Amino acid sequence: MTPLLSFVNVGKRYSDGGREIHVLDDVSLDIDMGVSVGVLGARRSGKSTLLRLAAGITLADSGTIYFRGRDIARMGGRERGRLLRGQIAFVSSADWRANLSESVLDHVAMSLGSEGLTIREARRRASRVLEEVEIGAGDIEEPITSLVPAERARVMLARALAHEPCLLVADEPALIPSPSERDTFYALLRKAASERNMTLLMASEEMAALQGTRILMSIAGGEVVSTEARGTVVPMPRRAGAERPGQ
């Protein structure tokens, strides 16, 4: 079976004032459908780069990334954009953007514009996912600015779930001060992923945030160490000349 997402000898580098920094170096992994993967790493370890590559937001400098067996780099910009608004959802508390004048409901519903839904249908779907992440009916008409961090994280999750993605990429999605509210958020995230058989790729500096994920990886200096769990194979590192996924 073709994995949902595959990295084959992927490398990524940035230049920093004339100096080249290798953020990821020869990373290979396969992630199957419905599997949850946690990526543990400190700041500047390369975990956000790994996730942005997985979501097709940035492209690799070397190696190949396959989504459903297709090379992401060979897709056009518009196709990758459609992927990111449909099959792949990307959530990051650092990237939260909102029109400050809109309500919580519209913040979620208006993101569904590309799905060809009527406003009423979009609001109905938004209302359903907001309820799922425990944003009460009484709060959905409140302005988006009224949200506390824990609620904002759950609304971000609802916005991602509303697109019914098959891959949810979450980069430090919950910068919530309260440990119990943080745990509640991650429990909701795990439940949503499990009920939808959705693949979850989540990164955090805190191991507690990654609890319950089926595969755990740690990343440092662009190098990945991983577990394999319950029959899901994540071979690492895979050397050049390895077979393409699905072959």
Place this chain on the structure above:
Amino acid sequence: MAMASISTEKTRWMRGPSTPMRGALLGLLLERPGHGGDLANRLAARLGETWRVDTNDVYRLLEQLEKTGLAVSRDEPKRNNHRRTHLVYYPTDETSEALTLWMETLLPREPVRLGLQAKLSVAREQDAPRLLEALKAYERECLMLAQLVTPTDGRGRSWTALCLDCTRDAVYAQLQSEIEWTQRTRRRINEFREQPR
């Protein structure tokens, strides 16, 4: 001076590397009596995945606690087979005070990553690749242990739920610190190997 000798007498059981296990067993006995196997299971469940609880060790520790008067055993018929008996351990009048005293006692610095540290301490330069592999294997082991921790949903409001959450937090904090240490050590070894000579 009398106070000092009483104190020494009362803290005698707190000597040695098994003290945390003995202390935890006292707490379990005060919660409810049990036979050795039952206490070993409860201890393993309570301490979490980073601890290796050996049932034989638990029997040995219970005997030690009985010798110091902090536990007492009775031969009782087994629940499933009344013709056979086993030793059930109970707390004594001293147990509660001993537990309190342990709670007040400063913890010694626990020896950690013993095997790896021992290897590092005597490693030759040509051992670097083997050390790097050992560090990676240990890092993977820590990740696998973290996978075994039962997730929480953050909704526990009882005292027991809070204590379990804090224990889980301790497990994650330990594992995270171990992983950070292995990563740091690998990076330092790699940097050393890459520097021009």
